[in-house]
Amino acid sequence: MSKQLISVRINDELFEGEVEPRKTLADFIREDCTLTGTHLACEHGVCGACTILLDGEAVRSCLMFAVQADGASLTTLEGLAPEGGPMTPVQQGFMEHHGLQCGFCTPGFVISAHAFLRDHPDPTEEEIREGLSGNLCRCTGYQGIVRAVQRAAEITREDVTA
Amino acid sequence: MKAAPFDYAAPTEVDEALALLDEFAEDAKVLAGGQSLVPLLALRMSRFDQLVDVNRIEALRGIELVGETLVIGAMTRQATIERDEEVRRHAPLLAEATRYIGHFQIRNRGTIGGSIAHADPTAEYPAIALTLGAEVEVASVRGRRRIDAGELLESAYTTTLEPEELLLSVRVPVWGARSGFAVHEIARRTGDFALVGGAAAVTLDEADAVARAHVVLFGVADRAIRLSSLEAAIAGQPVDQLDLAELAREATAELRPPSDVQATGAYRRRVAAPLTERLLRTAFVRARRAGDPTEEAAR
Numbered sequence: 001m002s003k004q005l006i007s008v009r010i011n012d013e014l015f016e017g018e019v020e021p022r023k024t025l026a027d028f029i030r031e032d033c034t035l036t037g038t039h040l041a042c043e044h045g046v047c048g049a050c051t052i053l054l055d056g057e058a059v060r061s062c063l064m065f066a067v068q069a070d071g072a073s074l075t076t077l078e079g080l081a082p083e084g085g086p087m088t089p090v091q092q093g094f095m096e097h098h099g100l101q102c103g104f105c106t107p108g109f110v111i112s113a114h115a116f117l118r119d120h121p122d123p124t125e126e127e128i129r130e131g132l133s134g135n136l137c138r139c140t141g142y143q144g145i146v147r148a149v150q151r152a153a154e155i156t157r158e159d160v161t162a
Numbered sequence: 163m164k165a166a167p168f169d170y171a172a173p174t175e176v177d178e179a180l181a182l183l184d185e186f187a188e189d190a191k192v193l194a195g196g197q198s199l200v201p202l203l204a205l206r207m208s209r210f211d212q213l214v215d216v217n218r219i220e221a222l223r224g225i226e227l228v229g230e231t232l233v234i235g236a237m238t239r240q241a242t243i244e245r246d247e248e249v250r251r252h253a254p255l256l257a258e259a260t261r262y263i264g265h266f267q268i269r270n271r272g273t274i275g276g277s278i279a280h281a282d283p284t285a286e287y288p289a290i291a292l293t294l295g296a297e298v299e300v301a302s303v304r305g306r307r308r309i310d311a312g313e314l315l316e317s318a319y320t321t322t323l324e325p326e327e328l329l330l331s332v333r334v335p336v337w338g339a340r341s342g343f344a345v346h347e348i349a350r351r352t353g354d355f356a357l358v359g360g361a362a363a364v365t366l367d368e369a370d371a372v373a374r375a376h377v378v379l380f381g382v383a384d385r386a387i388r389l390s391s392l393e394a395a396i397a398g399q400p401v402d403q404l405d406l407a408e409l410a411r412e413a414t415a416e417l418r419p420p421s422d423v424q425a426t427g428a429y430r431r432r433v434a435a436p437l438t439e440r441l442l443r444t445a446f447v448r449a450r451r452a453g454d455p456t457e458e459a460a461r
């Protein structure tokens with residue numbers, strides 16, 4: 001059960017740490033790297049709050065051990081838009097359309113929506129609902145979130161054609 | 163909750179993994195996509211002294227057509243299978259079923275080997291392996307063997323794999339011309355495990371009679387099951403003369419599905435009949451279309 005040395009690139013910054021093998025990647029991100037934008041709720045894969053991008057693909061960080069991410073490149077909520085810079089279309093959409101209330105689920109939704117829109121730039125409402133089915137929200141009732149993602153797709157298209 | 167402590171090894175070669183599994187036997191566990199194992203560890207429903215992470219073994223990944231068999235490495239991710247052209251062409255049922263597995267975030271990590279080894283009675287891949295007549299190739303330090311899907315799936319969450327065996331690949335036979343497939347399931351929400359699900363694979367002869375049929379239901383017993391009496395009843399029969407509704411009712415009447423918080427056993431049995439009928443209907447339509455050269459060209 002000895003600790004292992006790992007190095008993980010998160011939001012283009014290199015983090016090194018000594019971790020017990022049983023430490024989840026989510027806990028490593030939050031505790032060792034103090035990047036608390038990644039939230040944890042269920043800690044067993046059900047809610048999606050802990051979603052991050054692992055080498056570009058959306059995954060649940062509570063279902064990986066930090067040792068498994070040794071050498072990988074991650075993006076967390078903090079890495080989406082540079083501090084002080086403009087928000088991403090997804091973040092803008094969430095702001096305009098009340099995509100959040102308490103905000104606990106929001107990091108997971110925002111990351112998932114980024115990955116989803118990259119693969120489905122012009123989604124129908126049904127595709128959005130299916131695409132976000134892996135993230136749970138106890139507050140909003142989802143309508144605002146669906147509209148936020150529709151708006152994000154719209155902004156992205158405008159940006160591309162502009 | 164957090165997992166109990168364990169030792170961790172991430173070998174890059176199959177032989178290294180086999181040596182570890184041999185050394186630790188019941189105290190070791192293979193870690194694949196982690197989408198089923200990590201929750202069990204986190205909830206402390208299981209604990210192991212040694213995890214053998216096989217994610218860094220390149221040889222366990224990949225999809226290759228070898229003769230009439232599609233060989234899929236155990237560590238091939240569900241998301242890769244969902245998008246793969248070879249899978250769509252040679253095992254379209256597998257591609258179609260993949261979309262029913264969880265959510266895209268789960269499929270980005272979950273693997274075909276993990277899904278089948280986990281043997282959840284409501285999971286899609288074990289049922290599809292059974293429907294298509296797939297085999298798995300497994301290895302231990304003592305050698306390799308192949309196990310038919312029907313022999314592998316023993317009961318809920320239990321396979322005939324030995325603790326020191328590693329699943330290497332899944333061997334999916336390509337079904338020939340005039341074959342059609344269907345998969346369908348009833349679940350409360352997109353991405354949930356099925357309450358009841360099923361899959362069918364059929365081949366028709368030149369006269370539109372049933373040359374071959376496999377019909378499988380999952381969520382109705384402690385593992386995915388083939389409806390052998392139904393398969394026998396339709397074998398050799400002209401498709402147009404089959405009373406599918408009646409056949410499906412008969413084939414599902416004896417089922418005793420489990421009851422849980424999601425649904426009663428009676429409900430599961432009730433929906434199993436129309437589900438089975440629909441599976442066959444869809445598979446027959448697709449088999450006919452697959453044999454029609456004009457349709458082939460249009461696809």
Ligand SMILES: Cc1cc2nc3c(=O)[nH]c(=O)nc-3n(C[C@H](O)[C@H](O)[C@H](O)COP(=O)(O)OP(=O)(O)OC[C@H]3O[C@@H](n4cnc5c(N)ncnc54)[C@H](O)[C@@H]3O)c2cc1C
Pocket residue numbers: 044045046191192193194195196197198199200216236237262263264265268271272273274275276277279280282284285286287323327328329330353354355356
């Ligand atoms: C929210 C959520 C929803 C889900 N929904 C579905 C669903 O609808 N349908 C569905 O089928 N699944 C679903 N799953 C489970 C998912 O498909 C898992 O990925 C799968 O069951 C296990 O595959 P894995 O690669 O993650 O394996 P792991 O979780 O790593 O391992 C599972 C088991 O298989 C063993 N194992 C893995 N690989 C091998 C190997 N090569 N040789 C020997 N033993 C091995 C492990 O030791 C372990 O016992 C869901 C999971 C989550 C978290």
Ligand code: FES
Pocket residue numbers: 039040041042043044045046047048049050051060061062063
């Ligand atoms: S905290 Fe990871 S899925 Fe809920």
Ligand code: FES
Pocket residue numbers: 099100101102103104105106136137138139140
């Ligand atoms: S905004 Fe509160 S859980 Fe989603």
